[in-house]
Amino acid sequence: MSVIYPNQFLWSGFVFAFLFFFAGIFAFRYSEKLNVYLLFLVAIALVVLGNLSQGNFDIAFLQPFYLKGRQYYADAIQITDGAIWLRDFTKNLEHFQLHTRTHPPFVTLLHFWILNISNIETLxxxxxxxxxxxxxxxxxxLVYLGFEAQRRKWLLILFAVIPSVNIYLLVSIDSLVLTSTFIFLLxxxxxxxxxxIDVWSFVFIFSGLLLTNLITFSGLFLFAFLGCFSFYFLLKGKWNFIWLSLMMTILFVLAFLMIRVTTGYSHLETFLQASHSENPDxxxxxxxxxxxxMTRLEDIGEIFLFLSFGFLAILFSKRAGTEVFGNPKINILFFSAIAALSAMLLTGAYGTGETARACLFLVPYFLILLKDVDPNQFKVLFYLCLIQTFGMQMIGNFYW
Structure with missing residues (x-):
């Protein structure tokens, strides 16, 4: 399961928690009158207020980096020469902290580069x-998928208050992964x-694929997604996505070969050694x-829990107005994502749980299912989700 500690229950935390709750209600009720740029700011404010429910800036923004001395930050501050550290990364893998050992080195290097020119607050x-x-x-x-304007606004606010997003978007590596996988989905x-398939579509997909795999081995999900997506269209007699997948794979291999030649770092060797480190037997x-x-069941259960009980009620409901599988294009995206994740889980991925954070990239695939849900049902879902996140942020410290 995700690492959870009790909230310190500071009075300031209660103030921020209630500000988050009422701001969420206000944003949803008056979203029609707010332009999209203001809604972006409101969504960001909801994430900040939700996390400040922990009590203050240090607990919400900084402790996830330095608390317990187990994160990438602990290894990043030991780096003296980034080029040498990257070259010898695989050789020294077993000497690093757990998170550093099980991720590509560019995550820790990103910490180092930012800290080298500034401080932890800037990080x-x-x-x-x-x-x-x-x-x-x-x-x-949402625009590309044909969502009407008001539903786009509602989904933007819902996205900000979904428990997994509200809790882990602030300063975790998985928030970076979420952004890069969004580029892929775009x-x-x-x-x-x-x-x-035009030039920009190609650029978005490849950029998302490359950036994600530079910072997490969970980027293999995107290759699995490509495979499932292409296979579906192959069954329809369409080869264009097969060629797209082949070109993506070739460019990906060339990119990491270039990294190997210029830096001495081998992504494949690191992946194999990291896999052995996590599963030595x-x-x-x-x-x-x-x-x-049991860990497979735990992984699935945690994803559902952090999506919110309200979302699950809609997802598994048979009531009129709660249909979520009525759009063929959205179904292709959703079931390709589910098939890809299922393949990863079958291999034993995410053996320590924490999928609410590590699989944060799955959230948009679930949310796009709400395209045609009845407005009244959507409102109930939103308020149930808001209440759950309010409670979770107020009583727990979801240290990652």
Whole structure:
């Protein structure tokens, strides 16, 4: 499960929690009167207020980096020469903190580069700013997928108060992953909108693919998504996405070969060693079948829990007005994502849980299902989600 500590219950935290709650109500009720740029600011404010429910700036913005001394930050402040550190990364892998060992080195180097020119406060602000780029990109995706204006505004506000997003968008690495995977999804949404693969669609998909894999090995999800998506259209007799996937793979390999030649860093060697570090006894199903099964269930359950009970009520409801699988294009995106994640879970990925954070990139695939949900049902979903996030932020410290 995600690492959760009790909230310190500071009086300032209660003030921020109630500000978050009432700001969420206000934003949703008056979203029709707010232009989209103001809504972006409101969405950002909701994330900030939700996290300030922990009590203050230090707890919300800075402690996720330095608390317990287990994060990338602890390794980043030990770097003296980034080029040498990158060259020897795989060789020294076992000496790093857990998160550094199980991620590509560019995550820790990003910490180092920012800290080298500024301080931890700037590091937090930069990470949050990159994460917040997900709001305008998500909105553009909704435009491409044909969402009407008011539903786009509602979804933007809902996105900001979904528990997993509100809790982990602030300063976690996974907020950067969310933004890069949004760029990837933007390319597919553009293809659906234009009914063709143009240059910008190609650029968005490849940029998202490359950036995501530079900062997390979970970027393999995007390759699995490409495979599932292409296979669906292959069954329809269409080869264009097969060629797209092949070109993406070739360019991806060339990019990392160039990194290998110029820096000495091998992405493949690091991936294999990181996988062995996380699973030293091999495929867990063979030597710990019960643990394998229970962690799979835990991973799925945590994704659902942090989507909110309100969303699950809509997703599994049979009532009129709650239909979520009525749009063929959205179904292709959603089920390709689910098939890709299922394949990863079957391999034993996410053996320690924490999928609410590590699979933050799944949230948009669920939210786009709400395109045609009845407005009254959507309102109930939003308020239930807001209440759940309000409660979770006020009583827990979701340290990652």
């Amino acid at each position: 937090a602000i930069v990470f949050f700013a990159i994460g917040c780029l997900s709001f305008p990109i998500f909105y553009k995706i 390319g597919f949404a553009r293809i659906f909108n234009q009914n063709k 091999g495929f867990r199903l063979f030597h710990q079948p019960f643990v394998y099964l």
